Amino acid sequence: MDFTIRAATLEDCKDISRMILEGGGMPCPGVLATAICQGRSRGHPLGDGGVAASRRESEEPLPSARKGRSRSVHQGSEDSLPYGRGGAAVVCQRAEEWLRTRQQRVRGSAELAEHEKVSDQIKITQRDLEQDGFSKNPFFHGIIAEVPEHLKSKNGHTKIGYSLYFYTYSSWKGRAVYMEDLYVMPEFRGKGIGKALMAKVAQLGLAAGCTQLNFTVLDWNKSSLDFYLKQGCWDVTSDLGYHCMRCEGDALEHLAQGDL
Numbered sequence: 001m002d003f004t005i006r007a008a009t010l011e012d013c014k015d016i017s018r019m020i021l022e023g024g025g026m027p028c029p030g031v032l033a034t035a036i037c038q039g040r041s042r043g044h045p046l047g048d049g050g051v052a053a054s055r056r057e058s059e060e061p062l063p064s065a066r067k068g069r070s071r072s073v074h075q076g077s078e079d080s081l082p083y084g085r086g087g088a089a090v091v092c093q094r095a096e097e098w099l100r101t102r103q104q105r106v107r108g109s110a111e112l113a114e115h116e117k118v119s120d121q122i123k124i125t126q127r128d129l130e131q132d133g134f135s136k137n138p139f140f141h142g143i144i145a146e147v148p149e150h151l152k153s154k155n156g157h158t159k160i161g162y163s164l165y166f167y168t169y170s171s172w173k174g175r176a177v178y179m180e181d182l183y184v185m186p187e188f189r190g191k192g193i194g195k196a197l198m199a200k201v202a203q204l205g206l207a208a209g210c211t212q213l214n215f216t217v218l219d220w221n222k223s224s225l226d227f228y229l230k231q232g233c234w235d236v237t238s239d240l241g242y243h244c245m246r247c248e249g250d251a252l253e254h255l256a257q258g259d260l
Contacts, residue, residue, distance in 0.1 A: 001191040002151060005200050008142030008162065010134045015159040016142060017126040023183040037202070037213040037233040038173075133164075140166045140180065143200050145193045153187060160185045163197045167208060176212035177205030216244065 008016065132139040145161030152158045161184035168176045179201050184194045202213050217225050225235070236242045247255055 001147070001188075001193070003145055003147045003160075003188075003191075003193055003196070005143055005145055005196050008133070008144045010130055012142070012144050012159060012162075013126050013129040013133070015144070015157065016162050016164075017124075017129055018157075019159075019162055019183050019185065020122065020124065020181070022185065023181075036236055037228070037231060038211060140164050141204075143197060143204075145184065145188075145197055147188070153185060157185070160188045161193050161197055163201055165201045165204070167205075167210070168214070170212060173211050175208065175210040176214055177201060177208065177210045179213060179215040182215070 133142060142162060142164045144159050146159050149158060153160055163182045164180040166178055166180065168178050170176050179198065182194060182197055182201075184197070205213050217228065229235070237244075
């Protein structure tokens with residue numbers, strides 16, 4: 001698919017804000033697992049993560065395995081089969097079709113539920129993005145995935161993905177880059193866009209002298225976690241026991257004031 005990856009500009013803040021709301025600010029809210037890719041002699045940590053991957057699939061049994069169905073499948077006439085005539089081959093084929101449909105529904109519902117759980121936590125505005133990312137001393141940097149006009153989304157958008165990142169420092173390993181967000185609009189997923197966005201963050205990190213790319217993965221996002229592991233990333237939470245901690249709101253105020 002024809003697309004470009006470029007540095008985000010001030011004019012992109014409106015679209016970044018839109019995509020943050022669409023994706024619920026994923027992948028960071030609610031994170032329970034942390035992954036690290038360290039610089040190696042070959043390749044970059046790549047992957048199509050964020051909300052593009054699905055929740056674990058449902059373990060609900062197939063219709064033919066439900067209570068009251070197995071007898072009609074094995075002992076009844078063809079007309080009594082849950083999927084009509086055709087024997088076992090048709091049952092298997094229809095069962096596979098049912099499972100695929102079921103998985104698609106579970107996947108969509110999971111994404112929606114996850115978005116609904118975190119969307120009310122999003123407090124940032126377009127103005128915040130403009131001030132924090134495009135001032136003299138920015139708190140973050142961004143890149144945009146963009147498609148030509150003739151490939152625009154069904155809602156007329158040409159800016160269809162983004163990643164936000166910033167530089168950190170490890171007292172053990174030195175310079176590091178942290179990928180805060182990685183998002184691609186649903187209708188453009190599976191086309192290598194998320195992979196290209198992450199590769200660009202890795203390239204920028206290496207160019208800045210970083211030896212690590214840090215990011216977080218939701219605990220249910222097994223397909224993304226598996227992919228990252230295949231790229232040489234490793235799970236800091238499971239391997240070293242570190243947990244991502246946060247202090248905010250009143251607790252942060254009390255901590256700053258020295259209150260117990």
